[in-house]
Amino acid sequence: MAESRFAKPKSIGNKFIRIKCRDCGNEQVTYTKISSVVVCHICNATLARPTGGTLDLAADIVGDQQ
């Protein structure tokens, strides 16, 4: 399985972040520790997956969500 689109963000801590779907440009909020896969609300692309620690991201981080 080629899963190279996923990458673990570095030194991100535990917080809410805004991520942007690379397929459709939709932005949505997720937490950096998740227990289930995060999918894009618009196009259903997989944006993040749980790893037991910091999530694996297949989306771009736009910023923090306060």
Ligand SMILES: [Zn+2]
């Ligand atoms: Zn999308």
